[in-house]
Amino acid sequence: MIIDNHPFSVDQGHLMIGGLNTIDLAKKYGTPLYVYDVSLIRKNCRAFVNTFERLDIKAQVAYASKAFSSIAMLQVVKQENLSLDVVSEGELYTALQADFPVERIHLHGNNKSMNEVNMAIEHDIGCIVIDNFHDIALVDTLLKKHDKQMDVLMRVTPGIESKTHQYIMTGNEDSKFGFNLRNGQAYKAFQLLHNHPFIRLKGLHCHIGSQIFETDRFLMAADHLFAEIAKWRELYGYIPEVLNLGGGFGIRYTEEDNPIQLSRYAEALAEAVKQHAAKLSIPLPEIWIEPGRSIAGNAGITLYTVGAMKQIPGVRQYLSVDGGLTDNLRPALYQAKYDGVIANKADFPPTQTVSIAGKCCESGDMLIWDLPVPDVDDGDILAVFSTGAYGYSMANHYNRFPNPAVIFAEDGIDKLVVARETYQDVVKHDLSYE
Ligand SMILES: Cc1ncc(COP(=O)(O)O)c(C=O)c1O
Numbered sequence: 001m002i003i004d005n006h007p008f009s010v011d012q013g014h015l016m017i018g019g020l021n022t023i024d025l026a027k028k029y030g031t032p033l034y035v036y037d038v039s040l041i042r043k044n045c046r047a048f049v050n051t052f053e054r055l056d057i058k059a060q061v062a063y064a065s066k067a068f069s070s071i072a073m074l075q076v077v078k079q080e081n082l083s084l085d086v087v088s089e090g091e092l093y094t095a096l097q098a099d100f101p102v103e104r105i106h107l108h109g110n111n112k113s114m115n116e117v118n119m120a121i122e123h124d125i126g127c128i129v130i131d132n133f134h135d136i137a138l139v140d141t142l143l144k145k146h147d148k149q150m151d152v153l154m155r156v157t158p159g160i161e162s163k164t165h166q167y168i169m170t171g172n173e174d175s176k177f178g179f180n181l182r183n184g185q186a187y188k189a190f191q192l193l194h195n196h197p198f199i200r201l202k203g204l205h206c207h208i209g210s211q212i213f214e215t216d217r218f219l220m221a222a223d224h225l226f227a228e229i230a231k232w233r234e235l236y237g238y239i240p241e242v243l244n245l246g247g248g249f250g251i252r253y254t255e256e257d258n259p260i261q262l263s264r265y266a267e268a269l270a271e272a273v274k275q276h277a278a279k280l281s282i283p284l285p286e287i288w289i290e291p292g293r294s295i296a297g298n299a300g301i302t303l304y305t306v307g308a309m310k311q312i313p314g315v316r317q318y319l320s321v322d323g324g325l326t327d328n329l330r331p332a333l334y335q336a337k338y339d340g341v342i343a344n345k346a347d348f349p350p351t352q353t354v355s356i357a358g359k360c361c362e363s364g365d366m367l368i369w370d371l372p373v374p375d376v377d378d379g380d381i382l383a384v385f386s387t388g389a390y391g392y393s394m395a396n397h398y399n400r401f402p403n404p405a406v407i408f409a410e411d412g413i414d415k416l417v418v419a420r421e422t423y424q425d426v427v428k429h430d431l432s433y434e
C-alpha cells in the first residue's frame with residue numbers, strides 16, 4: 001500500500017520503511033526517532049545525476065548539506081558521486097570526517113569567517129562561492145598568505161521573487177545573499193575578480209529560494225544571468241566555465257503540494273543553458289546544481305509516541321506527542337504543513353480529526369493541524385512524513401530536550417547513524433557557579 005505518494009508500505013497495520021517495521025524501530029531505539037529510507041536518498045541523487053548523463057551534459061550535483069548533515073549521510077552522498085555544498089566550518093568539518101573528496105566541496109556563506117576561509121584553503125576544497133565584497137577581501141588576503149590559487153564562483157542576486165515562503169526566498173532584490181545584478185554590484189565585483197592573480201573566477205552562482213515547484217523562476221534567473229554574461233563577454237571577453245543554478249526544488253509534504261519530477265528540473269535548466277550558450281556562441285558551461293530538500297526530504301520520517309489527549313468539545317481534539325519544535329522547527333517557523341499516520345494503525349480508516357501538539361512550552365508548538373486518524377490510544381506511534389530535510393539539521397534544545405537519534409534503514413537492515421543525546425549531553429557545557 002502506498003500512503004499519499006510516499007513509498008511506504010504497510011504490513012499487518014504497521015507502517016514499513018526501508019523494509020523495516022516502524023513499530024519495531026520505535027521499540028528498539030525509542031522516540032522521537034528520525035528514520036531514513038536510504039534507497040530513496042540514493043534514488044533522489046540518481047534522478048539528477050542520471051538526467052544530466054542522459055543529456056550528455058557536464059554537470060555537478062552538489063548536495064546542500066544544510067538539509068541534513070551527518071557523517072553517514074555524507075558517506076551515502078559520496079557513494080552516489082555527488083558534490084557537496086557546505087556553509088560553515090561545522091558542515092565542512094563533518095564533510096572531512098566523512099572523508100568527502102575535498103575537490104568536490106563548495107563553501108558558501110554570507111558572512112564567512114577567517115577560520116572558515118582558512119580551513120577551506122588549507123584543505124584545498126574545490127571552490128568558494130563568493131557572496132559579497134567582504135568575501136573578496138578575505139579570500140584575497142588569505143590566498144596571498146597561503147600563496148595559493150583557488151576556484152571561485154560569484155553568487156549573484158537576480159532580483160526574482162520565487163513563489164515560496166518569504167523566509168526561504170533568496171534571489172529577490174532585498175536579500176542578504178549575493179551581489180545584486182540590477183544595481184551594478186555584481187558588475188563591480190566582476191571587475192575585482194576577473195583576471196585576479198590568485199582568484200580564478202570559474203563562473204556564476206544563483207539560488208533563488210527553496211521549496212519551489214515550477215521551473216519558470218529558474219529559467220527567469222538563467223535569463224538574467226546570461227544577460228549579464230553577455231555584457232561581461234562583450235567588455236572583457238569573459239566566458240564562464242560553470243553556471244551554478246542552486247537548489248530549491250520543491251517536494252510533496254501534503255496533498256496540497258504538486259511537485260514535478262526531479263528529472264524535469266534538470267532537463268529544464270539544461271535546455272535553458274544550452275539555448276543561451278548557443279545564442280551567445282560560447283561553449284556550453286558546466287551546469288552545477290545544489291539540491292538539499294529534494295535529496296533528503298521525502299526519504300525521512302519522524303516517529304513519536306502519543307501521550308496526552310485533550311478534547312475541547314466543539315473546538316478541537318489535541319493529541320500530544322513526545323517531540324515537537326525541538327525536532328521539527330518548520331511548522332513553527334514557516335507554518336509548514338505535514339502529513340502523518342498512526343504507524344501501528346496505518347491502514348485503519350479515519351474516525352476523527354485531531355491536531356498534533358508538541359511537548360514544548362509554546363502554544364505555537366503544533367506539528368500538524370487537523371489530521372484525520374483512527375481511534376488513538378495512549379502509546380500509539382505517530383509517523384510524520386517528509387521530515388528528512390531541515391528537521392534534524394534545525395533541531396534545538398528548547399526546554400532542554402535531548403536531540404533524537406537518527407536511523408538509516410536499507411534493504412531490511414537498520415543502522416544507528418546518530419546516537420540519541422543524553423541528559424549528560426544536554427548539560428555537558430554547563431559550568432558550576434557554586
Ligand atoms: C545557496 C543554497 N544552495 C542550496 C540550497 C538548498 O536548497 P533546497 O534544500 O531547497 O534544495 C540552499 C537553501 O535554500 C541555499 O541557500
Ligand SMILES: N[C@@H](CCCC[NH3+])C(=O)O
Binds near residue numbers: 168210330389390
Ligand atoms: N530551512 C529552510 C530551508 C533553508 C533554505 C536554505 N537557504 C526550510 O526548512 O524550508
